[in-house]
Every structure is written in C-alpha cells, then in structure tokens.
Amino acid sequence: MEVHIVRQPVLDKSQKLVAYELVYFQDASSLYNKRDARVATTIATFFSELNAESLLGGKECFLTFTPNLLMKNIPHVFDPKKLVIQIEENILVNPEARDIVLQYRDRGYRIAIIGFEFNRTFMNILPDIDIIKVDFSQKFDETVDGVCKLAKSFGKKLAAYGVNSPEARDLALSYDCDYIQGESVSAMVSTRVHKMDHLKSNFFRLVAEISKETPEFDEIAKIISMDVTLSYSLLKLVNSAYFALPNKVKDIKQALTILGMGQLKQWIYLLSFSDDGGVSDELIKTSFLRAVFCQEVAQFIPGIPLTRPEAYLLGMFSTLGVLLEVPIESAIAQIPLSDELKGGLTGAPGLSSDLLNLCISYEKGKWGKVSSLADSLGLPQDIIKEKYLDSVEYVNDIWSELTKSAIN
DSSP, rough: OOOOOEEEEEEESSOOEEEEEEEEEEHHHHHTTOOOOOOHHHHHHHHOOOHHHHHHOOEEEEEEEEEEEEEEEGGSSTTTTTTEEEEOOHHHHHHHHHHHHHHHTTTOOOOOOOOSSSSHHHHHGGGOSSSEEEEEESSSHHHHHHHHHHHHTTTTTEOOOOOOOOSHHHHHTTTTEEEEOOOGOHHHHHHOOOOHHIIIIIHHHHHHHHHSSSSSSSHHHHHHHHHHHHHHHHHHHHTTTOOOOOOOOOOOOOOOHHHHHHHHHHHHHTTTTTTTSSSSSHHHHHHHHHHHHHHHHHHTSOOOOHHHHHHHHHGGGHHHHHTSSOOHHHHHHTTTTOHHHHHHHTOOOHHHHHHHHHHHHHHHHHHHHHHHHHHHTTTOHHHHHHHHHHHHHHHHHHHHHHHHHHHH
C-alpha cells in the first residue's frame, strides 16, 4: 500500500518560514477504525524509514496523528523540540489515545488542536494544548472570532490554516496569528522590492541562452562577466566547501566549466535573487523544487513533447508571474521558449500542462486531482512519491550550499 507525503510551508507572523506541515495521503476513514491497523502500520513503517531531517531541512514539523498512529509511537521519529503533534476530535473521544497525547506532552512535544469547538470535550483538554488551529478558508464568522479570542485569552498560540487568499492572510494577521499556512503562503514576500531591471537584462538573457538546444558557452560567460553580482556569486559558489577544490577559482569560464551546464541552470535562477531580501526564500525554493520534480517525473510520461531541460524550465518558471507580479503570459513573453513549454505554463490543454498541474497538485496535497492526472498521463503513483522525496532532498542540499556561499 503506497503512502504519499508532501510538505507545506508554515510561516510565523513576520512571514518567516519556521516549519512545514507534513501531509500524507491514505484512506483517512480506515485510520480511525481501530480494527483496521494495516493502513496505520504502512504509514508507521514509512515514517520510521523517513529521513525527517532531510525532508524538513531543519525546520519544525506539524503532523496530524490519528489514534492508531499515536499507538505506533510515530512521534519518537522526531525531535521533541521540532515536532508539533496535531490532534482532532477523534483523539479526544478515545481515552487511550488522549492519555498517550498527554504523555508525549510531558516529554516535551507540543500539542495543537484542529477544529476546536465550544463544548466540554474540547474545553477539558484546553489546559494541555499549546496551539489552537483555526480554519480561515471559509468566509469569516463569529466562531472564528470566538476561537481566536479564546486562544489569546488562555495564552495559547494561534495557527491559521486554509489561508488561500490575500484577504484571509490579512484577517489572520489582524488576529495576531503565530503561524500561517495555506495556498497563498508560498507567494508571500517580506517586502515588495522589485529587481525588474536586473531581471530583464542579465537574468532573462541568461535564461534565453541556457534554453537553447546548444547553449553558447562563451556567450554565457560574457553575460555573467558583465554583471558584478552574478560574477561575485558564481565565484563564491565554486569556491565553497561544496566543491572542495584544491585551488581557488578566479576565472568565470573556469568556474562555469566546474559548475557544468546542468547545475548552472539551477544555480543561476537562485543567484539572481539571493542578494535581496525582497523575494520570499520559500517561493524561490518552491520554484527550484518544482523544476527538479517536473524534470524527474517527465521522463516517465509516454510521449511527452518536452525535452529534459524544457521540463525543468516548466517547473522553474511556474512561479515567475508571482515573482514579477505580472501575468505569466507577460513574464514569459520576453523569453524564447518553445510553443509546447509556453502552453504548459499558460495552461493550454496538453501533456505539458497536465505535468505541471500534477506536480503542483502533489505539492499541495490535492490527492484526488493527483490520482486523476496520474491516470491520464499513464504515470505510476509510486514513481511520483519517489521522485518528490528525491527532489526535496536534492534541493535542500543545494539550497544549503547556496546560503552558505552567500553568507561566507
């Protein structure tokens, strides 16, 4: 039985990435059935074998537990200081599971409650709860207002989820929510600082050159050499501990030779934003992850009309409209891309568009849509899971080296 898992970003009130919620896909109804432990055992085995540090990149983790998962001792996989145990009403009405939750809290794990209601069951456990999660996906009502005020009056942290629009985000911030998550979170930026001049010149020129079937090495070196920021960042990168070179590299062409065309495509996009706090790191990281994920999944789709580099750019450029705050059509108009790639980015019917939708749906944990798209693409779901986890680990490693080279 396959278990799929994705991570979704959680920001604090200052819009800084502080955690991920791990969302797993299984038949939830069977998890609540204590007689059917087979599904819980499958998920328990998966988490036991999971490299949590690699998947989470050192961030905290929010994870929802059912009675069966608690009884499988899954929280032990995580550092108590890093894990928030999320529970729902099915835990509260199960005396055995509730006792286990309290034992974990005594060991230093934090507890978050989802779907809080004003009744005796929820009020009785309130003293043992650290975080109350409130759904902001629906139109504001008095219940949301009441729960938010209750959380603050009892000194509990407040987590807003389902923040899928700017209006929901503003509302969550008005209630001084400590954590915010939802579809709009990855697109949040700490300040609205534009780098359009830089992007329009060097970045797009580089992308245009790299996107060619046969990129011109000398032209790439020339473009980078004309930009002090890119030149400095590139040399910092190749001289970092990641490459562990015996001698220092001082030449742009030599640096490009060491980096290689494949890694250059990944690094150049990140480097073009890394010197400015104006763009959300998590949004840039999301675009990088989508690029690698699309590229890896595409090779298993029969007849897909994209080259491997094009599949990479499909994921990479999927956030370009948000980054530049313009429609995606306007953003890619300046780049010489194939019609198939442009169609995939703008949602034109076809395999390319389906590939991007699949990867984004998987990222957001929209399992029904993932299943439907996987079937239409002739793609085994175990491949999707494997490539997602591989992509996350790869991107975390690369991102770590990028930030090190930027700091040193």
